[in-house]
Amino acid sequence: MSEEEEEIRIGVFVCHCGSNIGGYIDCKSIAEWAKSLPHVVFTQDNLYTCSETGLAQIKKGVNENNLNRVIVASCTPRTHEPLFRSCIQEEGVNPYLFNFVNIRDQNTWVHQKEPEKAFEKAKELIAMGVAKAAKLEPLEKIIVDTTPTALVIGAGVAGITAALSMANQGFETHLVEKEAEIGGKLNILDKLYPTNQDASELLKSLKKRVNDNTNLTVYTSASVKSIEGFIGNFEIEIEQNGNVKELTIGVIIVAVGASLFTPTGLFNYDGQKRITQAELETLLKNNQVESSNVVMIQCVGSRIEERKYCSSVCCMVALKNALEIKERNPKANVTILFRDLYTPGTYYEDYYRRAREAGVIFIEYAPEKMPIVEDNQVRVHNEYLGQDILIPYDLVVLSTPLVSNEDNKDIAQMLKVPLEENGFFLEAHVKLRPMDFATDGVYICGSAKWPVDITESIAQGYAAASRASTIISHSTLEVEGATSSLPEYNRNLCTGCEVCITVCPYKAISKDENDEILIQQVLCKGCGVCGATCTNHAIVIRHFTDDQILSEILAFGGQYDGV
Amino acid sequence: MGENSKSVLIIGAGIAGIQAALDLGDMGIKVYLIEKNPCIGGRMSQLDKTFPTLDCSICILAPKLSECYRHPNITLYTLSEVQKVEGKIGNFTVEVLKHARYVKEDACTNCGDCAAICPVRGVKNYFDADLKTQAAIFIPFPAAVPPVYMIDKDACVNLNYGICGLCAQNCGAEAIDLTQKDSVLTIDNVSAIIVATGLDLDENIAPLSHYGYGIYQNVVTAMEFERLICASGPQAGHLKRISDGVDPKKIAFLQCIDSRTQRAQKYCSAICCMYTTKEAMVAFEHNDELESYVFYIDMRAGGKGFQNFLGRGKDEYNIKYIKSKIAKVNVDENESPIIVYEDLDSGEIKQMTVDIVVLATCIIPTLGLDKLANILDIELNEYRYVKTDPFFPVETSKEGIFTCGCAREPMDIPRSVAEASGAAARAAEVIRGG
Numbered sequence: 001m002s003e004e005e006e007e008i009r010i011g012v013f014v015c016h017c018g019s020n021i022g023g024y025i026d027c028k029s030i031a032e033w034a035k036s037l038p039h040v041v042f043t044q045d046n047l048y049t050c051s052e053t054g055l056a057q058i059k060k061g062v063n064e065n066n067l068n069r070v071i072v073a074s075c076t077p078r079t080h081e082p083l084f085r086s087c088i089q090e091e092g093v094n095p096y097l098f099n100f101v102n103i104r105d106q107n108t109w110v111h112q113k114e115p116e117k118a119f120e121k122a123k124e125l126i127a128m129g130v131a132k133a134a135k136l137e138p139l140e141k142i143i144v145d146t147t148p149t150a151l152v153i154g155a156g157v158a159g160i161t162a163a164l165s166m167a168n169q170g171f172e173t174h175l176v177e178k179e180a181e182i183g184g185k186l187n188i189l190d191k192l193y194p195t196n197q198d199a200s201e202l203l204k205s206l207k208k209r210v211n212d213n214t215n216l217t218v219y220t221s222a223s224v225k226s227i228e229g230f231i232g233n234f235e236i237e238i239e240q241n242g243n244v245k246e247l248t249i250g251v252i253i254v255a256v257g258a259s260l261f262t263p264t265g266l267f268n269y270d271g272q273k274r275i276t277q278a279e280l281e282t283l284l285k286n287n288q289v290e291s292s293n294v295v296m297i298q299c300v301g302s303r304i305e306e307r308k309y310c311s312s313v314c315c316m317v318a319l320k321n322a323l324e325i326k327e328r329n330p331k332a333n334v335t336i337l338f339r340d341l342y343t344p345g346t347y348y349e350d351y352y353r354r355a356r357e358a359g360v361i362f363i364e365y366a367p368e369k370m371p372i373v374e375d376n377q378v379r380v381h382n383e384y385l386g387q388d389i390l391i392p393y394d395l396v397v398l399s400t401p402l403v404s405n406e407d408n409k410d411i412a413q414m415l416k417v418p419l420e421e422n423g424f425f426l427e428a429h430v431k432l433r434p435m436d437f438a439t440d441g442v443y444i445c446g447s448a449k450w451p452v453d454i455t456e457s458i459a460q461g462y463a464a465a466s467r468a469s470t471i472i473s474h475s476t477l478e479v480e481g482a483t484s485s486l487p488e489y490n491r492n493l494c495t496g497c498e499v500c501i502t503v504c505p506y507k508a509i510s511k512d513e514n515d516e517i518l519i520q521q522v523l524c525k526g527c528g529v530c531g532a533t534c535t536n537h538a539i540v541i542r543h544f545t546d547d548q549i550l551s552e553i554l555a556f557g558g559q560y561d562g563v
Numbered sequence: 564m565g566e567n568s569k570s571v572l573i574i575g576a577g578i579a580g581i582q583a584a585l586d587l588g589d590m591g592i593k594v595y596l597i598e599k600n601p602c603i604g605g606r607m608s609q610l611d612k613t614f615p616t617l618d619c620s621i622c623i624l625a626p627k628l629s630e631c632y633r634h635p636n637i638t639l640y641t642l643s644e645v646q647k648v649e650g651k652i653g654n655f656t657v658e659v660l661k662h663a664r665y666v667k668e669d670a671c672t673n674c675g676d677c678a679a680i681c682p683v684r685g686v687k688n689y690f691d692a693d694l695k696t697q698a699a700i701f702i703p704f705p706a707a708v709p710p711v712y713m714i715d716k717d718a719c720v721n722l723n724y725g726i727c728g729l730c731a732q733n734c735g736a737e738a739i740d741l742t743q744k745d746s747v748l749t750i751d752n753v754s755a756i757i758v759a760t761g762l763d764l765d766e767n768i769a770p771l772s773h774y775g776y777g778i779y780q781n782v783v784t785a786m787e788f789e790r791l792i793c794a795s796g797p798q799a800g801h802l803k804r805i806s807d808g809v810d811p812k813k814i815a816f817l818q819c820i821d822s823r824t825q826r827a828q829k830y831c832s833a834i835c836c837m838y839t840t841k842e843a844m845v846a847f848e849h850n851d852e853l854e855s856y857v858f859y860i861d862m863r864a865g866g867k868g869f870q871n872f873l874g875r876g877k878d879e880y881n882i883k884y885i886k887s888k889i890a891k892v893n894v895d896e897n898e899s900p901i902i903v904y905e906d907l908d909s910g911e912i913k914q915m916t917v918d919i920v921v922l923a924t925c926i927i928p929t930l931g932l933d934k935l936a937n938i939l940d941i942e943l944n945e946y947r948y949v950k951t952d953p954f955f956p957v958e959t960s961k962e963g964i965f966t967c968g969c970a971r972e973p974m975d976i977p978r979s980v981a982e983a984s985g986a987a988a989r990a991a992e993v994i995r996g997g
Contacts, residue, residue, distance in 0.1 A: 018705070018795040020619065050625045052632060052710035053673040075622055083626045168992040195953055202954055303870060312865030340861040344833035345972045346946050347953070349823060366908075383908045420867075430867055431613050432578075432623055434977040435984060450867040456978070459956045459967075462985030469991060470589035 015074030146232030156184020158446025159255030161461025231441025311401030577605020579968030652963025
């Protein structure tokens with residue numbers, strides 16, 4: 001900190017968030033009350049502080065009152081802190097001199113039935129925020145160089161699409177596939193819905209585009225062995241045929257797809273007379289389907305207690321294969337036993353209608369009364385008729401879900417990204433950041449994230465390429481400044497115990513050649529675990545210093561430092 | 564010619580258009596974003612919460628609206644429409660008609676003094692599904708971007724009769740310009756165009772009257788319901804019956820209204836099963852004695868976390884799902900709707916009396932898409948959405964023109980966002996010579 005002590009001038013903006021906050025507590029009187037807090041020289045309440053109007057009011061407040069600390073008491077820093085930080089930055093105030101006070105998610109939302117108490121709590125939270133703001137120090141973001149190269153893991157339709165788009169944008173792109181051939185599930189499919197063209201046609205055209213692209217390098221029968229480093233500068237090892245290739249990569253796209261589920265023990269599955277849709281595809285491809293009585297059962301192994309999700313592609317797959325059987329043998333009886341037929345949108349609903357018109361029979365079943373596959377007939381209870389229906393068969397086809405790959409957790413660990421409860425990759429935000437991971441510089445697309453069909457895989461492949469391109473289109477990027485540090489004045493406190501190295505979840509801490517602790521700022525996410533565990537209080541977490549946190553605790557007890 | 568002199572023009576500034584604009588802008592590519600409404604954000608800005616996370620819609624959207632508005636590479640034109648396109652991939656010239664706002668965008672401070680003094684009242688607010696009224700000078704909603712008022716030229720007495728002018732006299736910022744005229748802008752050197760025009764809802768009274776809409780007050784569309792339960796909507800989020808202002812105890816949500824039927828639209832609107840569940844949840848949050856009944860044909864919940872969301876609806880929010888076909892909606896002497904339906908599980912014809920009926924009306928292509936398609940020289944499909952190939956999902960029939968989101972098919976927000984990024988990638992490929 002500089003020697004000259006600048007007068008601390010804090011502005012407090014209290015947001016109504018429509019009625020999310022304002023509907024429960026009186027924001028106007030809170031703003032008035034906040035004027036009584038130490039160093040606070042300006043306060044205001046806004047209907048939506050995050051709106052352009054609200055932001056303009058903050059700017060006006062800063063300019064007219066020479067504010068050098070700004071507090072917004074509103075929703076959550078998760079979504080809104082960057083906005084307010086850049087708002088004050090535009091007015092020449094260091095963005096780290098902004099402090100967020102959460103009075104919605106952690107107050108009015110959870111205390112809706114106790115508005116009086118919520119009102120008091122909001123005041124306490126703001127008092128604490130003001131106390132901390134007085135102690136905040138300006139910080140600078142770190143600028144790092146980026147390498148304009150991309151790695152795509154998995155060469156199914158999503159991965160190929162992503163890789164082609166990156167390469168077409170002029171980036172050196174590396175596509176790694178664990179199988180001997182690229183194309184993923186296209187290799188096992190017969191036809192593609194809703195056009196019923198051969199899967200091999202699409203595969204052929206994708207392969208040609210891959211081969212013709214000079215920016216794209218493909219590694220088949222290969223795997224990513226290790227990933228170190230960070231956004232813009234990942235150090236990657238690719239292993240192929242026992243050889244290891246090292247690359248520096250700017251961005252990574254995960255497109256590893258999903259796996260087929262084998263319904264062992266379900267509906268007398270035997271792989272012969274009772275098979276899966278994927279096995280049927282192979283038979284259709286080889287022209288080996290001679291059955292004239294086919295029964296398909298939907299939701300086999302999905303939408304059940306141990307696997308609750310709908311795999312979203314199986315209804316369309318069943319319709320496609322049913323239509324294909326009917327096309328080859330119009331006299332064949334094809335019956336689909338279903339719970340809810342999933343054909344959303346325009347063309348898919350058309351496709352369902354086509355199957356009905358082709359004579360495919362649809363019978364609904366309820367999960368409480370599952371169909372029973374007997375030796376030569378399927379017994380299904382129909383609630384509408386109030387009785388069992390017996391359907392003779394020579395082939396039963398089970399529509400099983402796509403499930404997450406076994407090795408997702410290894411990849412997740414290498415990339416430091418999370419998986420959700422079913423083992424699929426978990427994106428940064430389900431609604432608005434569908435292709436991003438919380439870890440910067442790493443993106444996701446296709447069925448690795450959630451079961452999707454080819455149309456959606458292609459769209460997502462392009463989408464991941466777009467998100468990745470936003471990073472490596474620039475030669476440098478900025479990373480978070482509120483990180484962990486071992487300041488020079490604390491070096492003598494460090495005992496070299498290495499607890500920090502052990503606890504750091506991001507592998508950001510190591511020892512240098514002089515056996516001194518080194519914190520890699522770009523890897524640090526500022527989580528604070530090292531600071532909290534440091535045996536001798538040597539590590540300082542910028543923006544969350546002991547002094548700043550203590551000031552909040554004291555303010556909660558009604559005590560203000562220096563007042 | 565350098566990358567910087569080339570640009571991408573995006574038509575429609577809903578969440579899809581915004582995402583495409585932000586991606587391209589962040590890549591360092593110049594973007595023109597054209598929106599026909601007075602503000603950006605599209606349908607998503609009208610929603611209270613979003614499924615399946617129950618995030619407050621405007622709360623997660625507002626930062627993107629601001630980012631878009633402040634982005635150095637994005638030029639935004641509201642109240643604007645594309646009226647002529649010439650050229651081809653890599654070099655289109657686009658003529659944009661910018662309608663008069665009668666308020667200067669760079670001068671208005673969004674203080675609202677103009678609306679306070681405006682003598683015209685009772686003008687319906689489109690943003691609130693016409694359930695709230697306003698003055699002739701208005702801002703669609705408090706968090707609107709750009710945060711600038713506008714004059715409804717059909718309602719303003721000055722523009723129609725040459726009298727009044729109080730708003731201009733009262734405006735401290737001298738932002739009102741009652742002489743403003745529509746203007747035409749020509750944008751050259753557009754390398755690629757993205758059509759992100761989104762959706763409209765089929766709210767023609769005639770077919771909906773079959774379900775009592777337009778006849779019975781307590782029959783509303785899902786979009787109207789969305790505004791009724793929205794914290795910033797006409798009832799401030801606390802749902803009441805329109806007819807008598809009483810808290811409802813029982814709500815019926817009717818699915819597939821004018822969709823999946825030979826009588827109207829044959830296709831499935833794709834998102835209604837999920838948003839209906841969300842609407843029932845939000846209504847329950849304001850009133851935990853509420854019972855909700857969803858009358859559906861097939862429950863379509865294939866997206867990430869959707870089945871869990873339905874499970875929560877049943878277990879925690881008192882929602883019951885009835886597989887059924889609706890025959891008719893009548894009312895009793897209290898204006899309470901009576902639904903006559905066939906229970907598809909038992910095959911019986913049944914009746915249920917409820918307090919409010921919500922109609923999940925069919926999603927349709929945005930009104931005016933036919934005209935735009937002519938201007939752009941792109942094909943539409945048989946349902947009048949932008950025609951795409953299943954294996955080239957973001958390409959239109961014309962090279963260099965891409966599409967995404969509900970312009971081409973009904974879809975939910977994450978999918979629209981993903982496709983928008985996808986269209987952005989394709990546009991970037993064009994600019995970068997790929």
